[in-house]
Amino acid sequence: MSSVELHTLPTEKWESGVEQLLACLNPWLESNWQTTLVAAPEEPFYKPASLKGSYHQIQFAHGYFSSALHELAHWCVAGENRRLLPDYGYWYEPDGRTAEQQKLFEQVEVKPQAIEWHFTQACQRTFNVSADNLTGEATDISRFQKSVTMQMRYYEQHGLPKRASSIKQRLQAAFQSP
Known part of the structure; x- marks a missing residue:
């Protein structure tokens, strides 16, 4: 197939x-x-x-x-x-989460969003941290944004997980990024 x-x-x-x-x-x-x-x-x-x-x-x-x-x-x-x-x-609660649900959501999103950031750069696009809760309770996402940024930098310094690294290399070649 x-x-x-x-x-x-x-x-x-x-x-x-x-x-x-x-x-x-x-x-x-x-x-x-x-x-x-x-x-x-x-x-x-x-x-x-x-x-x-x-x-x-x-x-x-x-x-x-x-x-x-x-x-x-x-x-x-x-x-x-x-x-x-x-x-x-994984547990997933769609858009419209309470502040407590949003906190749980953000805890499991740090690493994926940090990896996504690397993928986005490899494709020469702009990355934006996403709290993905437009209709939910208002929360301050600055701590989440900081956590994603710190995790992205950690991956820059120590390397991405193996599968993520392989994907990033393929994206860099396909999208001709440095």
Whole structure:
């Protein structure tokens, strides 16, 4: 099964650069990890393979480039056992979270967003920390932004996790970034 068969969102709805992103990463994901990055019409979701020989799917939202990078970052953080569970077995409360729910959300988002930041730079795009809670209780996200920045710098100094490093190298080559 090729990754082309798995794309569920028509290519004309993809954001600019997504086709290049998928062409760069899916052959590597498929051959090394039995995984494919899929532009989905709904919210992001990780779907483990249900049949032998089928692919795990990293589904990113609405064909958005930044969503693809963010979901890839979550995949890089998830361990082997978590990659066998729908959405890695994590709790997720959608937009509209209470202040307490937002605090929990931010705790699990620091590493993925720091990795996403590296991916975004490799693609020569601009990264923005996302609290992803537009309709929820107002909270001060400055501590979260600082935590993501500190984690990104830690990765700069000590290196990214192995899968994230491999992805960043592929992105740098595909998007011709330094």
